[in-house]
Amino acid sequence: MPDLLLLHGALGAASTLHPLEQMLEADFTVHPLNFQGHGGSAMPQEPFRIALFAENVLHYLDQHQLQQVDIFGYSMGGYVALYLALQHPERVRRIFTLATKFSWSQDTAVKEVKMLQPEKVQEKVPAFAAVLAERHQPNEWQEVMRRTADMMLHLGNHPLLTEETLSRIPIPIRVSVGDRDSMVSLQETAWAYQHLPNASLQVFPDTHHPLEKANLSQLQHELRLFLGKETI
Template sequence: MPDLLLLHGALGAASTLQPLQQLLKSDFTVHTLNFQGHGGNTLPDKPFRIEQFAEDVLRYLDQHQLQRVDIFGYSMGGYVALYLALQHPDRVGSIFTLATKFAWSPDTAAKEVKMLQPDKVQEKVPAFAAILAARHQPTDWQEVMRYTADMMLHLGNDPLLTEETLSRIQLPVRVSVGDRDNMVSLQETTWAYQQLPNASLQVFPHTHHPLERVDLNQLQHQIRQFFGKPIV
């Protein structure tokens, strides 16, 4: 069976992709991993950066003797996948992204970081704080959030996926977004699609940003079709 790697989003973990993995395992050898500092992995002694997460993927591919792999990336995972394809096109087959934010600037980063204040999250949405605590234990979820906020501010000042860099990614890419996503706009997703030489664009109806609110049956159907495994 073909290999398919699923990459999680910011504040996520491999565990968040398990329901999707279960739906796809009949036709793919599905791989997942935790980026450094996520899912119980120890926090690194340097800040989170997309470049380091791409290195995590390379390390996983080498450890599992995968020369080339197709990738589905949710949110930040899609950004990592595209950056990896830019740096190591020989290691990536095709990429399917969902809810990946492309419009990074100091202003957009500052807006995102406002929602990443651990004290306020603990106070106002304790249920979400509890989910994060369980997801990342024994690592302190508040530190994971602080590291993530720092990464976003850095990305706002120095985005890696630009008009110039996206235009150099030649492999097949599907960029997708939910029509009710309040974090990623259709406009920025369309912009990315227009820069990529070999891309297609998809909008999922009635779909919000959180992966937990995505219709996974609909998503897995589209993933199968894109990677050449249509449901008969």
């Protein structure tokens, strides 16, 4: 069966993709992985960066002797997937992204980071803090959040996916977004689509940003179509 890598989003972990993984196992050899510092994996000495997470993926591919894979990337995972394809296009066959934020600037990063203050999260949404604590143990979820905020500020100053770099990614890519996503706009998703030479664009109806609120049956169907496991 084809190898399909699942890449999680910021503050996420391989476990957050487990429901989708189960739905895809009949058609693919599914590979979920945790970026360093996520899901209880060892915290890296260096800061969180997209390039670091792309190296995590490359290491996983080499470790499991996978010469080429398909990738589904949710949110930040999609950004990592495209950056990996930019650096190593021969290792990636196709990419399907959902809810990936492509528009990064200083202003955008500052806005995003305002929501990543551990003390405020603990005070205002303790249930979410408890979820993060369980998801990332034995690492401290506060450290994961602080490092994620630092990564976003760095990305705002040094975006990796630009008109020029996107134009150099040759492989087939599906960029998708939910029509009710309050974090990722259709405009920035369409911008990425327009600059990728071999891309298609999809909008999921009645779909918000959190993956747990997505219609996974519909997502499974679209993944099968795009990756050649199902015909219309």
